[in-house]
Amino acid sequence: MNYKVPFVNYQLQYQNLKKEIDKAIRGVLSQGDLILRSDVEKFENNIASFLGVKFAVGVNSCTDALYLSLRAAGIGQHDDEVITVAHTPFPTVEAIVHCGAKPILVDVGEDFNMDITEFEKAITPKTKAIIPVHLNGRMCNMEGLMEIAKSHNLIVIEDAAQALGAAFNGKKAGSFGLTGNFSFYPAKILGGFGDGGLVVTNDQDIAETIRILRDHGQKTKTEIIYYGVNSRLDNLQAAILNVKLKYLPQWIQKRREIANLYYQGFSSLISIEAIKLPPRSDKRFFDVYQNYILRVPKRDALFQFLKEKEVETLIKDPIPLHQQIVLGLSGFHLPYTEQLAKEIISLPLYPELTNEQIEYVISCIREFYAP
Numbered sequence: 001m002n003y004k005v006p007f008v009n010y011q012l013q014y015q016n017l018k019k020e021i022d023k024a025i026r027g028v029l030s031q032g033d034l035i036l037r038s039d040v041e042k043f044e045n046n047i048a049s050f051l052g053v054k055f056a057v058g059v060n061s062c063t064d065a066l067y068l069s070l071r072a073a074g075i076g077q078h079d080d081e082v083i084t085v086a087h088t089p090f091p092t093v094e095a096i097v098h099c100g101a102k103p104i105l106v107d108v109g110e111d112f113n114m115d116i117t118e119f120e121k122a123i124t125p126k127t128k129a130i131i132p133v134h135l136n137g138r139m140c141n142m143e144g145l146m147e148i149a150k151s152h153n154l155i156v157i158e159d160a161a162q163a164l165g166a167a168f169n170g171k172k173a174g175s176f177g178l179t180g181n182f183s184f185y186p187a188k189i190l191g192g193f194g195d196g197g198l199v200v201t202n203d204q205d206i207a208e209t210i211r212i213l214r215d216h217g218q219k220t221k222t223e224i225i226y227y228g229v230n231s232r233l234d235n236l237q238a239a240i241l242n243v244k245l246k247y248l249p250q251w252i253q254k255r256r257e258i259a260n261l262y263y264q265g266f267s268s269l270i271s272i273e274a275i276k277l278p279p280r281s282d283k284r285f286f287d288v289y290q291n292y293i294l295r296v297p298k299r300d301a302l303f304q305f306l307k308e309k310e311v312e313t314l315i316k317d318p319i320p321l322h323q324q325i326v327l328g329l330s331g332f333h334l335p336y337t338e339q340l341a342k343e344i345i346s347l348p349l350y351p352e353l354t355n356e357q358i359e360y361v362i363s364c365i366r367e368f369y370a371p
């Protein structure tokens with residue numbers, strides 16, 4: 001179906017950067033620089049300095065980044081428990097299970113992020129780590145969270161897949177924990193033309209371990225020291241990401257402007273219907289709006305209405321994670337997460353949206369709730 005307002009528009013971003021991207025791709029192909037070559041190293045250095053961290057290691061997805069972070073931190077032995085939220089995409093939990101640990105899922109708060117009180121309640125003598133997920137481009141309250149983690153001697157592995165460039169008290173997502181983990185899936189704020197991921201850290205040993213683990217556990221060409229994986233950030237993707245990284249600050253700025261237009265456009269609806277808008281940036285939270293999520297009544301009807309109006313939206317995770325059969329967590333109850341699964345809808349938000357498209361989305365939603 002051809003939408004007036006598609007949920008993503010990969011082609012348009014490519015068209016806008018075509019000259020630079022084509023040049024980067026031609027450079028890589030003509031030199032035959034395909035695996036772990038200089039573009040990967042250049043990208044790792046560039047993004048480490050953007051995030052204000054010492055080390056960055058390119059891998060092939062955020063799922064792998066999380067898995068390798070947990071492994072490098074020594075998680076996964078003797079029934080280790082790792083606390084995270086149920087209101088997150090499945091990869092967060094998948095990484096915990098793949099490294100041999102047990103995921104402990106807790107509820108979220110009004111900001112869609114981990115409820116810190118629930119986090120503290122879930123800590124047991126087996127708890128080794130916590131994965132805070134900075135969802136939708138907004139960070140968790142890292143002040144309270146880091147304090148609790150520190151007082152219980154827990155390792156913090158940040159899932160910052162949706163929060164590249166977001167900050168809490170001026171410090172960027174990914175720079176608080178032992179590692180920060182990012183995704184370059186095409187729809188992300190910084191998206192490749194394929195999969196990609198990143199681990200960042202200030203710990204030299206962890207960075208080195210992850211470099212070895214991502215390349216089959218090879219310390220040198222002849223010496224293998226771990227059972228690793230094949231999870232190298234593709235050199236071609238790194239060259240493309242190097243081009244796009246230059247535009248990241250202006251894209252974030254544009255995302256924030258579009259979010260502001262949505263806030264203004266929907267403000268009159270809050271009193272008419274029980275519509276809830278996402279939390280707003282303030283002195284502490286610098287949000288980057290990976291997603292603009294509305295909590296609405298009649299969510300499924302709104303989705304259908306917008307589809308008929310040729311506005312593409314997304315209903316994310318309509319089955320809360322803790323109710324996914326594969327996890328075997330029957331009888332588990334997380335009221336807020338369950339409520340969100342029924343109410344949330346994600347609107348198109350990317351820098352290439354035109355003002356006309358934004359206004360059209362707003363007018364359609366107004367028409368639905370206040371005809």
Ligand SMILES: Cc1ncc(COP(=O)(O)O)c(C=O)c1O
Nearest residue numbers: 061062063089091092161183185
């Ligand atoms: C919060 C979160 N964590 C992890 C992932 C996994 O990222 P990737 O697709 O790069 O493996 C995603 C991807 O959507 C995500 O949104």
